[in-house]
Amino acid sequence: MYYPAFEVPFVGGPTLIAVIAITHVFIAHFAVGAGLFNAIVETHALRRDRPLLRQFLHDYSRVIVLLPFILGAVTGVGIWFSIALVAPRATSLLIHNFVWAWAIEWVCFLVEIAAGYVYYYSWDRLSPRRHAAVGWIYAVAAWMSLFVINGIITFMLTPGDWSDRRAAGDYSGAFWTGLFNPTFLPSLLLRSVSCLALAGIFVCVVVNVVPRYSREERTTIIHTASHFLVPLVLMVPAAMWYLGQVPASARGLAFGGAAAMSLFFIFGLTCSVLLAVYAYVALVRKRGYVSLETSLLLAAMAFIATGSMEYVREGIRKPYVVRGYLWSNEIANQPAELARLNAEGVLAHAPWIAPADRRARADRLTRGRWMFDVQCAKCHTIDGLNGVAPLIAGWPRDLIRYNLDHLDKLKGFMPPVVGTPQEKDDLADWLFRLNPVHHEPTASPLASGVEGQRR
Amino acid sequence: MSAWIILAQAGAELVPPRDEFGLPGPLWFLHMLVPLTFALHAVFMNFALGAAFIVPVFWGVGRRREPALLDAARRLVRAWPIAVSFTITSGVAALLFVQVLYGHMFYTANILIGWRWLAILGYLLIGFYLIYALDRLIVRDRFGAGMGVIVLIALAFLLVGHEFNNNSVLMLMPELWRGIHDGELRRHAPHAMWNPRMFHSIIGAVAVTGVWVAVLARGWRPYADDARRIAVRYGLRTALVATVLQVVSGLWFYVSLDPDVQRSMFAFSDPRAVLWMLAVLGGFGLLFLFWRGSEAPDDARWVVASAGVTAFVLVGMSAGREVVRLRMLARYPGALFTSADVRVQSGPMLAFVVALAIGLAVVALMLYWMRTAPAASSTLGPSRD
Numbered sequence: 004m005y006y007p008a009f010e011v012p013f014v015g016g017p018t019l020i021a022v023i024a025i026t027h028v029f030i031a032h033f034a035v036g037a038g039l040f041n042a043i044v045e046t047h048a049l050r051r052d053r054p055l056l057r058q059f060l061h062d063y064s065r066v067i068v069l070l071p072f073i074l075g076a077v078t079g080v081g082i083w084f085s086i087a088l089v090a091p092r093a094t095s096l097l098i099h100n101f102v103w104a105w106a107i108e109w110v111c112f113l114v115e116i117a118a119g120y121v122y123y124y125s126w127d128r129l130s131p132r133r134h135a136a137v138g139w140i141y142a143v144a145a146w147m148s149l150f151v152i153n154g155i156i157t158f159m160l161t162p163g164d165w166s167d168r169r170a171a172g173d174y175s176g177a178f179w180t181g182l183f184n185p186t187f188l189p190s191l192l193l194r195s196v197s198c199l200a201l202a203g204i205f206v207c208v209v210v211n212v213v214p215r216y217s218r219e220e221r222t223t224i225i226h227t228a229s230h231f232l233v234p235l236v237l238m239v240p241a242a243m244w245y246l247g248q249v250p251a252s253a254r255g256l257a258f259g260g261a262a263a264m265s266l267f268f269i270f271g272l273t274c275s276v277l278l279a280v281y282a283y284v285a286l287v288r289k290r291g292y293v294s295l296e297t298s299l300l301l302a303a304m305a306f307i308a309t310g311s312m313e314y315v316r317e318g319i320r321k322p323y324v325v326r327g328y329l330w331s332n333e334i335a336n337q338p339a340e341l342a343r344l345n346a347e348g349v350l351a352h353a354p355w356i357a358p359a360d361r362r363a364r365a366d367r368l369t370r371g372r373w374m375f376d377v378q379c380a381k382c383h384t385i386d387g388l389n390g391v392a393p394l395i396a397g398w399p400r401d402l403i404r405y406n407l408d409h410l411d412k413l414k415g416f417m418p419p420v421v422g423t424p425q426e427k428d429d430l431a432d433w434l435f436r437l438n439p440v441h442h443e444p445t446a447s448p449l450a451s452g453v454e455g456q457r458r
Numbered sequence: 459m460s461a462w463i464i465l466a467q468a469g470a471e472l473v474p475p476r477d478e479f480g481l482p483g484p485l486w487f488l489h490m491l492v493p494l495t496f497a498l499h500a501v502f503m504n505f506a507l508g509a510a511f512i513v514p515v516f517w518g519v520g521r522r523r524e525p526a527l528l529d530a531a532r533r534l535v536r537a538w539p540i541a542v543s544f545t546i547t548s549g550v551a552a553l554l555f556v557q558v559l560y561g562h563m564f565y566t567a568n569i570l571i572g573w574r575w576l577a578i579l580g581y582l583l584i585g586f587y588l589i590y591a592l593d594r595l596i597v598r599d600r601f602g603a604g605m606g607v608i609v610l611i612a613l614a615f616l617l618v619g620h621e622f623n624n625n626s627v628l629m630l631m632p633e634l635w636r637g638i639h640d641g642e643l644r645r646h647a648p649h650a651m652w653n654p655r656m657f658h659s660i661i662g663a664v665a666v667t668g669v670w671v672a673v674l675a676r677g678w679r680p681y682a683d684d685a686r687r688i689a690v691r692y693g694l695r696t697a698l699v700a701t702v703l704q705v706v707s708g709l710w711f712y713v714s715l716d717p718d719v720q721r722s723m724f725a726f727s728d729p730r731a732v733l734w735m736l737a738v739l740g741g742f743g744l745l746f747l748f749w750r751g752s753e754a755p756d757d758a759r760w761v762v763a764s765a766g767v768t769a770f771v772l773v774g775m776s777a778g779r780e781v782v783r784l785r786m787l788a789r790y791p792g793a794l795f796t797s798a799d800v801r802v803q804s805g806p807m808l809a810f811v812v813a814l815a816i817g818l819a820v821v822a823l824m825l826y827w828m829r830t831a832p833a834a835s836s837t838l839g840p841s842r843d
Contacts, residue, residue, distance in 0.1 A: 005474035005562075006474055006565060006566055006567075006569055007570060007635075007639050009569045009572055023579075033836055068539075069590070072543050072544070073583065073586045073587065074583065076543065076546045076547065077586070079550075080579065080582075081576075083550075083553070084575060084576055084578070087557075087564075087565050087568050088565075088569055088575070088576065091561075091568075094557075094565065095561045095565070098477075098554070098557045098558055098559065098561060099477045099479040099561075100479055100770065102554065102555075102558050103483075103803060103809060104553060104806065105554050105814075106551070106810045106814075107809060107810050109550055109551045109554065110810070110813045110814050110816075110817035111813075112547055113547055113548075113817055114817045115818050116544065116547050117824060117825075120540055120543070121824045121827070121828055124828075125827075125828060128832065129827060130826065172801075174801045174802065175802075175803045175806060176804075179805065183683065241565070241724075248538040266806065335478075353473065354471050354472055358636070359471065443821070
C-alpha cells in the first residue's frame with residue numbers, strides 16, 4: 004500500500020518468491036547436512052583409519068564450494084531481493100524486529116564460508132586432526148545458521164507472546180519469545196532431519212559422478228551415507244509435533260481444510276518416509292548400490308518433498324504474513340490502522356497506486372482496479388496463476404459485493420477487504436466486469452478501459 | 459523557496475512511513491555499523507570487480523615478457539571465487555543495516571528498478587561460475603578464449619555495480635520516483651553524481667585489487683622471491699596509477715554533489731565527515747606508500763602500511779557515503795529515523811556483539827592454522843588421481 008507495486012506477469016509475486024526460496028532451502032539444507040556429514044564421517048574415518056572415506060570427503064567438499072557457496076549464497080540473497088520487491092512491509096517488519104538475529108546468522112554464515120574454504124583448501128596442509136576440527140567448525144556454524152533462521156521463519160506462523168511483550172515495552176523479551184516460539188523446536192527437528200537426508204542423497208550423486216571410484220568403493224561410500232537418510236522416519240512424529248503447536252485454523256488447512264495443501268502435506272511426508280524405508284532396507288541392511296540415475300531420482304524426490312513441505316508451511320500461515328499482526332496483503336490487523344482505512348479509504352493511503360491528483364477524476368472502474376492492486380494483487384493475478392477472474396466466473400455482482408463484506412468469514416485463508424463502502428462497491432464493479440458472462444457489449448469508454456486494464 | 463525544497467515537497471508524499479517497530483538499537487550504533495560493514499564489503503567487492511581489469515593485463519604482459527605475472531594472474535584467478543563469496547557474504551551485512559536505517563527508501567528504489575534489480579542475481583551467478591571456467595583456461599594459457607570469458611565476467615560484475623549505483627542514487631531522490639514509476643524518466647537516476655559515482659567505484663576497485671595483489675603475493679607459498687618481487691611491484695604500481703585517477707574521479711564526484719551536501723562533507727562537528735576528511739588525506743598518503751612499496755618490493759612493511767591505510771581509507775570513504783546519504787535524505791520529512799524511534803533490544807544486541815567476537819576469533823584461528831601450516835603435507839595419503 005505504501006510502496007509501488009511490483010508486478011510479476013502471469014504467475015504473481017508469491018510464485019517468484021517460492022521458486023527462489025525452495026531452490027535456496029534445498030541447497031541450504033544440503034549445505035548444513037553436508038557439513039555435519041563431513042565432520043562426522045571424517046572423525047569416524049580418522050578413528051577407524053578409512054582413507055577411502057577421507058578421499059571421498061575431499062571430493063565432496065568441492066561440491067560444497069561449487070554449489071552452496073555460489074548458487075546457495077546467490078539464491079539466499081535472492082530471497083531478500085524478492086520478498087522486498089513483493090512484500091516490503093513484511094520484510095521491514097522482520098528486519099526491524101529481528102535484525103540482531105539476522106546479524107547473528109550473518110556471523111554464522113561468515114564463519115561457515117571461511118571454514119568451508121579452509122576445509123576445502125587445507126586437505127594437504129593441515130594435520131588430519133586439525134582438518135577435522137575445521138570440519139566441525141563448518142558443521143556447527145552452518146547448523147547454527149539454520150538454528151537462527153528457523154526461529155525467524157517459525158515466528159511468522161506462531162509469534163507467541165511477541166505482540167503483547169512489545170506492547171508492554173519489553174522489546175528484548177519480545178525478540179526472544181518471538182524467536183523461540185512454540186514451533187521452533189519441532190521445525191528445527193524437521194529441518195535438521197531434512198539436512199542430513201539431503202547430504203546422504205547428494206553423496207549418492209557425487210560418488211557416481213566422480214570417476215575415480217570402483218563399484219565396490221562406491222557401495223562402501225553409499226552405505227556410509229545411507230545412515231543419514233534413516234532419520235527421515237522422524238519426519239512423521241516431528242510433523243505431528245509441529246502441527247500440534249500451530250493454531251487450530253492453520254492445522255485445519257493441512258488436515259483437509261484446503262485440498263491442495265493437504266495433498267502437498269501428505270505427498271511430502273510420504274516421500275520422506277519412502278526414502279527412509281528405502282535407505283534402511285536397500286542400503287543399510289542389504290548394502291545395495293545406487294546408480295547415478297537412481298540417485299538423481301532420489302534427489303528429485305527430495306526436491307519435490309522439500310518444495311511440498313515449504314508450500315504447506317507458507318500456505319497454512321494464510322491469511323497472514325505474520326500471524327495476528329500483518330495480513331498477506333500487507334495491511335496490519337491493528338484496530339487503529341483498520342479504523343483509519345475504513346473511515347478515510349484505502350486509496351487515500353496508497354499514493355503510488357492511486358495518486359492524489361488522479362483520485363478525484365478517476366471513474367469507479369479505475370478506482371476498483373486500484374483497490375484490486377492494493378488489496379488483492381499481492382497474491383492474485385487477474386487471469387493468470389491464482390487469477391481472480393476464474394475464481395468469480397459466473398458470480399452475479401451482488402454475490403461479489405457480499406463476499407467483499409464477509410471475505411475473511413467465508414474463506415478462512417483470506418484477509419478481510421478493508422476500505423469504505425464506496426471503495427468496496429468500486430472493487431465489486433471492477434471484478435464483475437472481469438466476468439465475460441456479464442460483459443456488456445457496448446462501446447462505452449468504460450468497457451474499453453477495462454479491457455485495456457486487463458491486458 | 460529554494461529549488462530543493464520544491465523538489466523535496468514533490469517527492470515527499472511518496473516516501474513510505476518509517477517502520478512502525480522502530481530501531482532495535484541506538485542510532486549511533488546502527489549508524490556506525492552501516493559504514494563499517496560496507497567497508498568490509500568493499501574490501502572484497504573491489505577485488506571481485508578489480509580482478510576483471512588486472513588479470514587480463516597481468517596475463518597479457520606475463521605471456522609476452524614477464525612470466526612471473528602470468529603466474530600471479532593464475533594465482534589471482536584461483537583466489538577470485540573466494541573474493542566473490544566474501545563479497546556476497548559481507549554484502550549481506552551491509553544490506554542488513556541499510557535496511558534497518560533506510561529500508562523504506564531502499565525498498566522503494568528496489569521496486570522502481572524492479573526486474574533489473576532482480577537481474578543482479580543472474581549477473582552474479584554468471585560471473586561467479588565463469589571464474590571457474592576462466593581458471594581452467596588460464597591454467598592452459600588459452601589467452602583468446604580467456605579474454606572472452608574475462609570480458610563476460612567484467613560485464614556481469616559491472617552490471618551488478620550499475621544496478622547498485624542506480625539503486626543507491628534513486629533511494630536518495632524521491633522527487634524522481636513518480637517520473638520513473640510512470641515511465642516518464644529513464645530507469646536511471648538522472649543525477650549529476652551518477653557517472654562520477656560509478657567511475658569512482660570502478661577505479662577504486664582497480665586500486666584496491668592492486669593492493670590485494672601485493673598482500674597476497676607476500677603470502678603465497680611456495681613462491682620464488684623474484685616472482686614475489688615482481689608481483690608486489692606491479693600490484694602497487696597498478697594501485698598507484700589507479701589512485702592518481704581516483705583523485706580526479708573523486709574530485710569530479712565531489713563537484714557533482716549539491717552545494718549543501720558538499721558543505722556537510724566538511725562539517726567538523728560530524729565525526730563521519732571528519733573520518734572522511736582523514737580518509738581523503740589518507741588517499742594522498744597512499745600515493746607515497748604505493749610508490750615507496752613498488753620501489754622496495756622486498757620490504758614487507760610498505761605492503762603492510764599500504765594495506766592498513768587502504769583499509770582506513772575504505773572506512774573513511776564509507777563514512778563519507780553516510781554523510782551524503784543523511785544530508786540528502788534530511789530534505790524529506792519523515793525519511794530518517796530519529797531518536798524517538800529507538801526501541802533498544804539490549805539482550806539480543808549484546809548477543810550479536812558476543813557472537814561477532816567469537817566468530818571473528820574462530821576465523822582468525824583458522825587463518826592462523828593455515829598460515830602456520832606447512833605448504834603441503836599430503837595428509838590424504840597417496841594420491842589417487
